[in-house]
Every structure is written in structure tokens, then in C-alpha cells.
Amino acid sequence: MKILDDTDRKLIALLQDNARLSTVALAKAVGLARSSVQERMQRLESAGVIAQYTVRLGSGGDPLRAWLLLRYGEGFSCDDVVPPLVELAQVRSIHSVAGEIDLMVLVETVGPGELADLRERVAALKGVDDVTTLPVLRTALERG
Known part of the structure; x- marks a missing residue:
């Protein structure tokens, strides 16, 4: 494709x-x-870009949110890693940051199994050297 x-x-x-x-x-x-x-x-x-049409649960479904902290491989940048992330339905936001971490990616899944599968998909992307997964336990404040 x-x-x-x-x-x-x-x-x-x-x-x-x-x-x-x-x-x-x-x-x-x-x-x-x-x-x-x-x-x-x-x-x-x-081409498999759209694999299925699905339902996203509302507030009654308690989705599992997590931050994926990514580091690029040698010679890779935001321009290499962000486009395939944008195509993942579970990705809610992507933030390029300074420091030891290169990208912070907020994802939302229906449960731990889907989160584990998503983490493996992200870790396998070209240009991704390391992924740290931080599940959100509770949201104290969210504006906007």
C-alpha cells in the first residue's frame, strides 16, 4: 500500500x-x-490499515489508560516514530519531551491484555529503542 x-x-x-x-x-x-x-x-x-470498526466504552466501561514512555533508537527522531503511532486507535495523545524520554504517549485500552499487546506493537516499531509502561491508577484532575 x-x-x-x-x-x-x-x-x-x-x-x-x-x-x-x-x-x-x-x-x-x-x-x-x-x-x-x-x-x-x-x-x-x-491494506489492513483499518482492521475493524469497534465500540469505545464510555465512562461506565472504565477503560485502562497508560502512559508509554518511548526512547528513540540511534539515528531516529520524532518524524520516524510518530506517524505509525498516529495510526494506532488506542493512542490518545503524543507529546515530544526533553530529557531521558523522547516521547510520552497516552493510550487507552479496554484492559490489561490489550495494553500488553499494544505495548508490544509499539516496542516493535522501527525507531523505538525502549518503552516504559505506566498504567494510570487514578486521575486526580483533567482539564480541557
Whole structure:
């Protein structure tokens, strides 16, 4: 498959926010014809970029949140590591930071098993040298 373009990434982001969006709504949001969006969606599904459409649990489902602290491998940078992270549905935010850690990635999963699988996927990404996993036990304050 060719590299994802900005429109592909926008479609993916829209579906991550609401997997029930219609093709017409997606087309309107990205400024393309419905048929063009349908073709893109079929390509993304065929290539395995979109593996499934799923449900994200609300506050009653108590998702497991965790911070993944990443360090780059020698010769790698944010530009190498961030694009594949953006494509992971469980990733909620990515922060480039200074210090011993290069990236802080907030993820949300349905439980420890999915978190373990996600951590392994992230650790296997090209350019990632080390991953430290910090599960969130309790959120004392969250604004915005």
C-alpha cells in the first residue's frame, strides 16, 4: 500500500472519534465525493490499515489508560516514530519531551491484555529503542 496521505489520516481520525459516521458525512468532512471516500475506505480496509470498526466504552466501561514512555533508537527522531503511532486507535495523545524520554504517549485500552499487546506493537516499531509502561491508577484532575 502507498503511504497514507493527509486525507487518509483525516478519515481515520474521524472514524476513531465516531466509527458510525456515514460515508456521506465522511465525504463532506474531507471535501471529497462519496464514491472517492468509499474507494479510500475499501483500500484502507484491504491494506489492513483499518482492521475493524469497534465500540469505545464510555465512562461506565472504565477503560485502562497508560502512559508509554518511548526512547528513540540511534539515528531516529520524532518524524520516524510518530506517524505509525498516529495510526494506532488506542493512542490518545503524543507529546515530544526533553530529557531521558523522547516521547510520552497516552493510550487507552479496554484492559490489561490489550495494553500488553499494544505495548508490544509499539516496542516493535522501527525507531523505538525502549518503552516504559505506566498504567494510570487514578486521575486526580483533567482539564480541557
